[in-house]
Every structure is written in structure tokens, then in C-alpha cells.
Amino acid sequence: MEARFDVLPPRERIASDRHWRVAHATGTSLPGWLVLLPRRHVTAVHDLTDAEAALGALQVRLSRALRTVTGCAKTYTAQFAEAEGFAHVHFHVVPRPEDLPPRLHGPGVFGLLRAPEPERLTADRADHMAHALMAEPGDRQNRVSPGGHPPAHATGRRPIPGTAAGSAAGRSHHRSEHRHAGPSPCGGAGPT
Known part of the structure; x- marks a missing residue:
């Protein structure tokens, strides 16, 4: 499936x-709602490897990127x-706009x-x-409005900022087996 990874659209x-x-x-109306997916199938957080479990820093880097962009x-x-249908580990990283109505704060x-x-x-x-x-x-x-367009140079696949791959500009990053392909598992079926 890794071969399919490069043909996925940018949003994936x-x-x-x-x-x-x-x-x-x-299935969201909120620009920037991200889903962080393990590259292998995992059904519970306690089953993550130690290397996979080092995702706190990654969530912070994604949060910083969302703040910069949105x-x-x-x-x-x-x-x-x-x-149902989404019983695998994945993390939602959701930007909360300043003007989001209070009824939509937190779990809302x-x-x-x-x-x-x-x-x-x-x-x-x-x-x-x-x-x-x-x-x-x-x-x-690079800041865009919800309906705006990114700068012309913002193209291609990028490694996760702040990781070894992300900080090694110009080097290609290692890819492991990719088992998730196709649409994001967090579509219209609802939160998981």
C-alpha cells in the first residue's frame, strides 16, 4: 500500500x-481539522510502541502549525x-477559532x-x-483564510515539522509500511 501513498491527494x-x-x-466544516493516524493498525493507545507513543511533541508541532496557518x-x-467502523487509534487535532460560538467549544x-x-x-x-x-x-x-489559497510554493509532501525527517531539509525521509489508504477515517460517520 505504500506505493499508493504518493498518489493520495494532499489532504490525505x-x-x-x-x-x-x-x-x-x-465531513467537517472547520478548515484545519486534522487527524493523526498511526501507519499501522492499532486498536488501543496502550498498544502503541514506545516510538509511536512519542506523539505528544508531534501534537504540539501540529498545533503550532495550525495556529500559524489558521x-x-x-x-x-x-x-x-x-x-462503528473507526475502532482504531487516531487523534483529532482541531483548531478552535477565536470566533467559534461557545456552544461549539470543547466536545461541542x-x-x-x-x-x-x-x-x-x-x-x-x-x-x-x-x-x-x-x-x-x-x-x-503562509496564513490562509478558510476559503483562501496557499502560496504557490506550498506544494508537495512534507515530513512532519520538528521530526528528524522534518528538520533534515533536502533529505528524503524514511517511509515504513503504510496500511491506511483512501479517505480519512474521520468522515461523516462521526467522532471517534
Whole structure:
């Protein structure tokens, strides 16, 4: 399946390393709602390897990138792995915009994951957000509005910022077996 990884759309391969892949959630009306997926099938957090479990720093780096790109006030992280069809470990990294209505704060934000079809981000808008997030972290010129377009140089697959692969500019990063392909597991089926 690793061969299929490179043909996934940008929204499905925002960043990756040997253990994790970052995708934009589907079925959401919130630009920048990310899903952090292990590169192998795991059903419970306690089954992560020590190397996979070092994801706290990764969540912080993704949160910083979301703040730079979206201007969000803060980010939420959540992991349940309980919804039918989605009983595998994956973490939601969700930007909370400054102007988000209070009823959607905290767990209420999951209401945006089950957005009505007309309100959902289109694949094109999710790809634009993905390209902006793939751009150099911390570059304020890469900030986009929810409907905006990323800068022209924000293309291609990027390693996860701050990882060995991400800090080794110009080097290709190691890819391990990729078992998740196709749509993000966090689509219209609801939060997990």
C-alpha cells in the first residue's frame, strides 16, 4: 500500500514520518481539522510502541502549525476510537477559532465533524489547507483564510515539522509500511 501513498491527494498526506500520517478530516466544516493516524493498525493507545507513543511533541508541532496557518486561538486534541467502523487509534487535532460560538467549544466542536453536506469543506478547500500546512512552519506569509489559497510554493509532501525527517531539509525521509489508504477515517460517520 505504500506505493499508493504518493498518489493520495494532499489532504490525505499533509505530513508523515515512520510512525504517523496526518490527514485533513472529511465531513467537517472547520478548515484545519486534522487527524493523526498511526501507519499501522492499532486498536488501543496502550498498544502503541514506545516510538509511536512519542506523539505528544508531534501534537504540539501540529498545533503550532495550525495556529500559524489558521490563526486559531487554541487547538483541541481528542482520541476515542469507539465509533462503528473507526475502532482504531487516531487523534483529532482541531483548531478552535477565536470566533467559534461557545456552544461549539470543547466536545461541542464535534458537531462540526458531522456538518450538513452544503457546509462541509470541499476536497479542493481541504487540499488548499493541506498545502498551506505543508509550507514552511512559522512563515506568517503562509496564513490562509478558510476559503483562501496557499502560496504557490506550498506544494508537495512534507515530513512532519520538528521530526528528524522534518528538520533534515533536502533529505528524503524514511517511509515504513503504510496500511491506511483512501479517505480519512474521520468522515461523516462521526467522532471517534
